Amino acid sequence: MHISDLGGQNKKRLNYKIAQHRTYNLKKGDNMTNEINKKQEQTQEKMQQLEYQNKVDNITPKPPLFKNICWAFVVGGLICILGQLIADYFEGLGLSKKDASAYATAILVFLGSFFTGLGLYDDLGKRAGAGSIVPITGFANSIVAPAMEFKREGYVFGVGAKMFVIAGPVLVYGMVTAFIIGLIYWIRQ
Amino acid sequence: MVFVVGGGLCVIGQLLMDLTALTPAHVLVLFVVLGGVLSGLGLYQPLVDIAGAGATVPLLGFGHALVTGTIEDINNFGFLGIFSGALKATATGIMAAVVFGFFMAVLFNPKGKGG
Numbered sequence: 001m002h003i004s005d006l007g008g009q010n011k012k013r014l015n016y017k018i019a020q021h022r023t024y025n026l027k028k029g030d031n032m033t034n035e036i037n038k039k040q041e042q043t044q045e046k047m048q049q050l051e052y053q054n055k056v057d058n059i060t061p062k063p064p065l066f067k068n069i070c071w072a073f074v075v076g077g078l079i080c081i082l083g084q085l086i087a088d089y090f091e092g093l094g095l096s097k098k099d100a101s102a103y104a105t106a107i108l109v110f111l112g113s114f115f116t117g118l119g120l121y122d123d124l125g126k127r128a129g130a131g132s133i134v135p136i137t138g139f140a141n142s143i144v145a146p147a148m149e150f151k152r153e154g155y156v157f158g159v160g161a162k163m164f165v166i167a168g169p170v171l172v173y174g175m176v177t178a179f180i181i182g183l184i185y186w187i188r189q
Numbered sequence: 190m191v192f193v194v195g196g197g198l199c200v201i202g203q204l205l206m207d208l209t210a211l212t213p214a215h216v217l218v219l220f221v222v223l224g225g226v227l228s229g230l231g232l233y234q235p236l237v238d239i240a241g242a243g244a245t246v247p248l249l250g251f252g253h254a255l256v257t258g259t260i261e262d263i264n265n266f267g268f269l270g271i272f273s274g275a276l277k278a279t280a281t282g283i284m285a286a287v288v289f290g291f292f293m294a295v296l297f298n299p300k301g302k303g304g
Binding site: 065069073075079080083087102103104106108110113116117118130131133134136138140143159160163166167169170171174175177179181182183184189 | 240
């Protein structure tokens, strides 16, 4: 009696377990179909996004790399020519090459900051890109533009501090480079 | 040569800005360091000899001036030159940039801000 009873209990348990398993499998299957559906939706969304991206790419003009390069080359070259003309002029006055070049630098810096003040340098920069950034006039521009922009924050924390937002890093890394190379040169001497 | 070298250096800057994520500030810092290193290796002076302002006006020339000034002062004054040379050589440029920059910022207001 006991044994059969146990057997019955066991059978019940077994049936219960089987049932559980089935429901589990069913749920799993449901989940799987759900996942598949989701994945399909996702891929569809992705496809739509890609199509949209393609359309956008077709409509918007390609990044005008070649045009940018031409502008940078011409404007950068012209600024350098201007520097050379100024240096030649001062050399013609009897100054040494070094002093003439220093005058040229100072005048280019003046012109760069002056035209930044007038707002003309930034108009040039929109087209010329690196052609207006890489020459020393661009260095002057990087000083005046933020100083002007932050003037309302006062003359100490506005003009005085923001002047060096870009020029500061340039000076820091330039000086550190010069220091390291100087140290190596001194050791090897 | 002034035009070609100066323009060419600007094109390198433009390529760096368009093809990588570097900002103008990164390009300027990179160019100063690059100019200094090339100068230290003795590779920049030949370019200056060929191109004149084409090589000195771009910011690489600033790095070059820092390093040549340092080396010159080391030759003249020894160890102290490591500290004195760089700024001595670039004093005109830095002084002009800061002073002119200051006056222009005081005199002018940014465009389109009602000033």
